[in-house]
Amino acid sequence: MKFFLDTAIVDEVAKMVDTGLVDGVTTNPSLIAKTGAKLEDTIAAMCKLTNGPVSAEVTATDSQGMIEQGISLRKIADNVCIKIPLTMEGLRATHKLSASGHPVNMTLCFSANQALLAAKAGARFISPFIGRLDDLGANGMDLISDIRLMYDNYPALKTEILAASIRSVGHMREAALIGADIATLPTKVMMDMVKHPLTSSGLDAFLADWEATGQNIL
Numbered sequence: 001m002k003f004f005l006d007t008a009i010v011d012e013v014a015k016m017v018d019t020g021l022v023d024g025v026t027t028n029p030s031l032i033a034k035t036g037a038k039l040e041d042t043i044a045a046m047c048k049l050t051n052g053p054v055s056a057e058v059t060a061t062d063s064q065g066m067i068e069q070g071i072s073l074r075k076i077a078d079n080v081c082i083k084i085p086l087t088m089e090g091l092r093a094t095h096k097l098s099a100s101g102h103p104v105n106m107t108l109c110f111s112a113n114q115a116l117l118a119a120k121a122g123a124r125f126i127s128p129f130i131g132r133l134d135d136l137g138a139n140g141m142d143l144i145s146d147i148r149l150m151y152d153n154y155p156a157l158k159t160e161i162l163a164a165s166i167r168s169v170g171h172m173r174e175a176a177l178i179g180a181d182i183a184t185l186p187t188k189v190m191m192d193m194v195k196h197p198l199t200s201s202g203l204d205a206f207l208a209d210w211e212a213t214g215q216n217i218l
Helices: 010-019 029-035 039-049 063-074 088-099 112-121 130-135 140-153 169-178 187-193 197-213
Strands: 002-006 024-026 054-057 080-085 104-109 125-128 160-163 182-185
Touching: 002 010, 002 187, 010 039, 010 187, 024 182, 029 039, 039 054, 054 104, 063 080, 063 088, 080 088, 088 104, 088 112, 104 112, 112 125, 112 140, 125 140, 130 140, 130 169, 140 160, 140 169, 169 182, 169 187, 182 187
Parallel strands: 002 024, 002 182, 024 054, 054 080, 080 104, 104 125, 125 160, 160 182
Antiparallel strands: none
8 A cells, every 4th residue: 555645744745755654745725725835836845755646736627727737737847646626627637637648636536436437537546535424424434445346346447546534543444454555644644553552662661671781782
C-alpha cells in the first residue's frame, strides 16, 4: 500500500519524506486556503520534496475550465496530478486530460457507481471519502470494499483506489485489509500508527536494563 500525505503544509512533507513512508501528497482548495500561501508556490515546493504524485485540485466547474486549469497546474512540475471533482463535467474533463497523457485524481467519490464512471473516463486515481460517509451514519469502508470488488471484476480498469478522508488508525487498518491501493492520510494519523503502549513500555524496560550494565555501545 502506498501512503500519500494529505496536507497543504510544506514543512509537514519535509519532515516526513526522510522516513521513506511518503509516496506522494494530496491537497485541496480548503487545505491551501487555511495556510494563506499561494497554491502554485505550495505545489512547486511539495513536488521538489517527493518524486511521487502531488494532487492539485482545479476550482472550475465546467469541463473546459477544468481542462485549462489542469494543464496550467501540470506546468508547475512533472509530478503534478490533476485533481478533479466527480461530476459529469469532471468526467468529461478527465476523459480528455487522461487521453492526452495527464494523470487525474477524481475526488469526492461517495458511491461505487461513481468510481466505475471515473475508471471508465480514464482516471488514474479514485478518491472515495471514508470519514464523510461515516459522518452520515454510513460505513465508509463498505464503499472501499465495493470499489475493490468492482475493479477486480474488470482487470482492464487500471484506476487505483486512493482511500481518502481517513481520520484514524482504524481507518488505515481496514483500508489496508480491504486492499486499497493507496491511502491519503493526515500527518497525525501517520504518527499515531507507530504508537503502541507495549512498544513504549518495552523500550523503557530495555533502556533501564541496559543502563544498569554501565556499558556504552560507542
